[in-house]
Amino acid sequence: MVGMNVMRVFTITGSNPALLNCSSRILSSPVKSTKLGCLKTSTCSYTTSSHPFGKLLFRQLFEKESSTYTYLLADVTHPQKPALLIDPVDKTVERDLSLVKELGLKLIYAMNTHVHADHVTGTGIIKSKVPGVHSVISKASKSKADLLIEAGDKIYFGDLFLEVRPTPGHTLGCVTYVTGDGPNQPQPRMAFTGDALLIRGCGRTDFQGGSSQELYKSIFSLPKNTLIYPAHDYKGFTVSTVGEEMLYNPRLTKDQDTFKHIMENLNLPYPKMIDVAVPANMVCGLQDLSSKPVEAASN
Amino acid sequence: MVGMNVMRVFTITGSNPALLNCSSRILSSPVKSTKLGCLKTSTCSYTTSSHPFGKLLFRQLFEKESSTYTYLLADVTHPQKPALLIDPVDKTVERDLSLVKELGLKLIYAMNTHVHADHVTGTGIIKSKVPGVHSVISKASKSKADLLIEAGDKIYFGDLFLEVRPTPGHTLGCVTYVTGDGPNQPQPRMAFTGDALLIRGCGRTDFQGGSSQELYKSIFSLPKNTLIYPAHDYKGFTVSTVGEEMLYNPRLTKDQDTFKHIMENLNLPYPKMIDVAVPANMVCGLQDLSSKPVEAASN
Numbered sequence: 007m008v009g010m011n012v013m014r015v016f017t018i019t020g021s022n023p024a025l026l027n028c029s030s031r032i033l034s035s036p037v038k039s040t041k042l043g044c045l046k047t048s049t050c051s052y053t054t055s056s057h058p059f060g061k062l063l064f065r066q067l068f069e070k071e072s073s074t075y076t077y078l079l080a081d082v083t084h085p086q087k088p089a090l091l092i093d094p095v096d097k098t099v100e101r102d103l104s105l106v107k108e109l110g111l112k113l114i115y116a117m118n119t120h121v122h123a124d125h126v127t128g129t130g131i132i133k134s135k136v137p138g139v140h141s142v143i144s145k146a147s148k149s150k151a152d153l154l155i156e157a158g159d160k161i162y163f164g165d166l167f168l169e170v171r172p173t174p175g176h177t178l179g180c181v182t183y184v185t186g187d188g189p190n191q192p193q194p195r196m197a198f199t200g201d202a203l204l205i206r207g208c209g210r211t212d213f214q215g216g217s218s219q220e221l222y223k224s225i226f227s228l229p230k231n232t233l234i235y236p237a238h239d240y241k242g243f244t245v246s247t248v249g250e251e252m253l254y255n256p257r258l259t260k261d262q263d264t265f266k267h268i269m270e271n272l273n274l275p276y277p278k279m280i281d282v283a284v285p286a287n288m289v290c291g292l293q294d295l296s297s298k299p300v301e302a303a304s305n
Numbered sequence: 306m307v308g309m310n311v312m313r314v315f316t317i318t319g320s321n322p323a324l325l326n327c328s329s330r331i332l333s334s335p336v337k338s339t340k341l342g343c344l345k346t347s348t349c350s351y352t353t354s355s356h357p358f359g360k361l362l363f364r365q366l367f368e369k370e371s372s373t374y375t376y377l378l379a380d381v382t383h384p385q386k387p388a389l390l391i392d393p394v395d396k397t398v399e400r401d402l403s404l405v406k407e408l409g410l411k412l413i414y415a416m417n418t419h420v421h422a423d424h425v426t427g428t429g430i431i432k433s434k435v436p437g438v439h440s441v442i443s444k445a446s447k448s449k450a451d452l453l454i455e456a457g458d459k460i461y462f463g464d465l466f467l468e469v470r471p472t473p474g475h476t477l478g479c480v481t482y483v484t485g486d487g488p489n490q491p492q493p494r495m496a497f498t499g500d501a502l503l504i505r506g507c508g509r510t511d512f513q514g515g516s517s518q519e520l521y522k523s524i525f526s527l528p529k530n531t532l533i534y535p536a537h538d539y540k541g542f543t544v545s546t547v548g549e550e551m552l553y554n555p556r557l558t559k560d561q562d563t564f565k566h567i568m569e570n571l572n573l574p575y576p577k578m579i580d581v582a583v584p585a586n587m588v589c590g591l592q593d594l595s596s597k598p599v600e601a602a603s604n
Contacts, residue, residue: 068541070369076541101540108553241400242367242375244543254407 059192062166062185063087063109066235066244067102069095072125072279073238076102077198080111081164088163090115092183092198093237094128096291102128103135114163117142119200119237120180121149121287123280130291141290146172147179149288155181165190171228173202176209184228196233197248204236205243208257211269226252358491361465361484362386362408365534365543366401368394371424371578372537375401376497379410380463387462389414391482391497392536393427395590401427402434413462416441418499418536419479420448420586422579429590440589445471446478448587454480464489470527472501475508483527495532496547503535504542507556510568525551 065078076098080089089111094102106113116129116139129141129151142161145154155161159170161183168183183198185191201209230249251258257268277283364377375397379388388410393401405412415428415438428440428450439451441460454460458469460482467482482497484490500508529548550557556567576582 066543068367068538068543070372070541073369098541105542108549239367242369242397243404244365244367250407 059196061164061190062192063089063111064192064196065105067098067105069098069125071097073240074122074125075235075237075239075244076128077235078102078105078111079163079166079168080109081166082109082111084164086164087111089113090117090161090163090168091128091132092117093119093122093200094132096126096128096131099128099131099135103132113139115140115142115153115161116290117161117183118147118151118287118290119183119198119202120144120177121147121284122201122237123277123283123287124238125279126283126286127291130286130289133290133292143290144170144172144179144181146174146181147177147288149179149290150292151290160186167191168198171197173199175211176201180209182228184232194231194233194247195229196235197228198235198237200237203234203248203251203255203258205234205239205246206241206251206255208255210272210274226258358495360463360489361491362388362410363491363495364404366397366404368397368424370396372539373421373424374534374536374538374543375427376534377401377404377410378462378465378467379408380465381408381410383463385463386410388412389416389460389462389467390427390431391416392418392421392499393431395425395427395430398427398430398434402431412438414439414441414452414460415589416460416482417450417586417589418482418497418501419443419476420446420583421500421536422576422582422586423537424578425582425585426590429585429588432589432591440591442589443469443471443478443480445473445480446476446587448478448589449591450589459485466490467497470496472498474510475500479508481527483531493530493532493546494528495534496527497534497536499536502533502547502550502554502557504533504538504545505540505550505554507554509571509573525557 061081061083063078063080063082067076067078068074069076072095074093074095076094077092078089079092080087087110089106089109091102091106091113094116103113113132113136116127116132118127118129118141121143133139133141140152142153142155143149143151145156153161155170157170157172161168161170167186169186171182171184173180173182180200180202182200182202185196187195197203226248228248230247230252232248234246234248234251236246253259257265260268360380360382362377362379362381366375366377367373368375371394373392373394375393376391377388378391379386386409388405388408390401390405390412393415402412412431412435415426415431417426417428417440420442432438432440441452441454442448442450444453444455452460454469456469456471460467460469466485468485470481470483472479472481479499479501481499481501484495486494496502525547527547529546529551531547533545533547533550534543535545552558556564559567
């Protein structure tokens with residue numbers, strides 16, 4: 007599987023999904039209580055109709071130390087409930103896998119938007135703990151992973167899929183994963199931008215082959231109403247939209263020369279985790295796990 | 306307005322909302338770039354069709370020091386885009402009001418689920434900065450606010466509304482705000498539970514008139530598929546569901562006696578902010594603002 011390049015990478019297509027319906031209780035009395043025991047015996051799945059994104063189950067998860075967002079996506083109408091994690095962090099793998107288990111999901115991909123410099127990806131640990139999970143990163147990142155994706159690739163999980171859009175600038179190999187377009191796909195679309203586009207900001211462009219010119223050109227090629235889910239936020243925002251960032255992003259609303267000047271004069275300190283994180287993330291977090299029984303350890 | 310008790314509290318009903326449509330560009334080339342200038346001149350509003358909750362614009366915001374979530378809700382199809390904030394924090398008021406302004410919203414309510422003991426509410430500062438905003442808290446909290454709400458009250462913002470459901474236990478006056486039921490209301494419903502129900506946890510019950518018995522009885526009277534948005538999370542979760550908590554909440558899945566025993570033996574330290582936060586929050590954060598030109602300063 008190492009270095010495999012794919013246009014369609016997941017074979018569970020799961021037509022004719024059976025969407026279960028929960029019968030919601032609308033209480034006339036706001037403090038009417040129900041015994042816990044009978045609620046637990048209900049046969050209604052807690053994952054159905056429990057999310058505003060249609061058949062997509064979606065969870066945004068936060069790692070406080072590095073202010074990193076990890077995203078869990080699953081097709082809960084598919085019998086196997088195939089799921090993927092975007093940008094998992096090593097320190098929160100237990101939390102993420104516990105949630106995957108509780109929700110009854112089958113994790114099939116552990117994906118990275120790019121080679122992170124501020125934390126170690128959880129991909130390697132996940133692969134060691136969950137047989138069958140495949141690591142995913144862009145070919146342009148020059149990293150090792152089970153699946154090396156490129157522009158236009160579609161990553162299927164059940165009937166849902168993510169499109170791959172290169173958004174270089176922060177690093178040469180940055181990609182944005184965008185939910186698919188179509189009647190069964192979530193609307194509005196959702197973009198997992200990594201560090202390329204942050205809420206009211208963007209990733210630094212002075213390391214790892216970054217280029218402010220490339221970032222500037224690539225960043226607004228997404229549809230305007232796309233929901234932006236970045237890899238980090240330091241001010242407590244959880245989501246934005248492309249259109250909102252077009253109007254209010256303090257860097258990317260500048261003309262291209264001004265933007266380039268800003269990015270070249272940020273005078274940011276050397277990233278404290280870069281010398282640990284980048285070597286680890288170039289092999290999808292498998293560097294410390296080589297002596298352990300890791301699936302696809304040939305990475 | 307002080308102490309006013311209401312069943313319907315907002316008069317802008319805004320029928321016949323004009324839902325603008327954005328024409329999304331679906332790019333065949335994933336790296337096709339668009340000049341920023343022409344994008345900025347678009348007349349398409351960035352708030353329309355940019356959220357998965359129908360006419361509800363919804364933002365979850367995080368205050369890192371106290372791990373508090375603040376929620377911004379607005380009816381963006383109403384001409385005035387009326388909005389409310391649930392559980393704002395004093396330290397992040399500038400961020401919240403800046404977002405309200407950027408999104409073109411009209412803030413009408415600053416609401417609290419209860420008298421917080423771990424941070425000072427932002428309600429007072431908001432009232433001093435935005436004329437016309439009304440503070441909201443439960444009558445049972447015995448606090449001062451412009452609107453003292455009770456069980457069954459509906460708080461309208463445009464065509465959307467929140468229902469008030471008492472969920473005492475953490476404090477005597479805790480309420481949960483639940484989005485309305487109906488064809489124009491967001492589905493699934495969303496519950497802003499304060500500290501009554503946390504994700505895989507619940508608020509402590511050893512201060513401020515708390516009662517583990519009351520919390521236990523009240524907590525699962527919400528519909529099972531209701532999305533849970535708590536006032537805090539310390540592990541990086543952002544949302545859950547009532548059904549999920551019924552299955553996996555480590556405290557609330559216990560029988561009532563065991564739950565009571567757990568809550569009585571948590572041996573938690575005295576809350577470090579309680580002596581500052583509670584007196585301030587009993588007057589909705591207006592304690593330091595009495596000498597300033599605050600609207601409704603008679604609170």
